[in-house]
Amino acid sequence: MSNFNNGTAVPTPDALKSQAKRLRSAMAEKQTPISQGMALEAIARQYGYRDWNTLSAAAKSNAPRGWHVGQRVSGRYLGHLFSGTLKAVRAAxxxxxxLTVVFDEAVDVVDSEAFSSFRKQVNVTLNPEGVTHAKTSNGIPHMELRAT
Structure with a gap:
């Protein structure tokens, strides 16, 4: 069997292990017990992978990366350096x-000497590189974020 996945989304490693456990249980009920290793290999073939190790690697590489509530972050918001904490996180x-980012110190979002407008918290949508698609009129991303 090849390493070709049939296009089915690969669940997390924990979800795959749960599937293998349910398979073992079902087989035991049918008086045909199988080992955990056999169950894992069967699950891998079901997803179109040649073996458990290959499927497991694919599942880990598909795992969401990066952001979590309470994480310390820093970067630029509207061109201003900041540090802060993630208050809310949702994968898209x-x-x-x-993300909802709470700044350690409020950021002035107005580039004017006549007045100011400070923000302590903002909601943003980031791409996988941690940058917003939205840009200022001079082409700078609204936010560039990195974990600290």
Missing amino acids: HGGYWY
């Missing part, structure tokens, strides 16, 4: 993330 389709 295609590796994008919806």
Whole structure:
């Protein structure tokens, strides 16, 4: 069997192990017990992979990366350096993330000497590289974020 996945989304490693456990249980009920290793190999073939190790690696590489509530972050918001904490995190389709960032110190979001407008918290949508698609009028991303 090849390493070709049939296009089915690969669940997390824990979900795959749960599937293998249910398979073992079902087989035991039918008086045909199998080992955990056999169950894992059967699950791998079901997803179109040649073996458990290959499927497991694919599942780990598909795991969401990066952001979690309470994580310390820093970067630039509207061109201003900041540090802060993630208050809310939600994974979106295609590796994008919806985040609420609470700044350690409020950021002035107005580039004017006539007045100021400070923000202590913002909601942003980031791409997999930690950058917003939205840009200022001079082409700078609204936010560039990195874990600290």
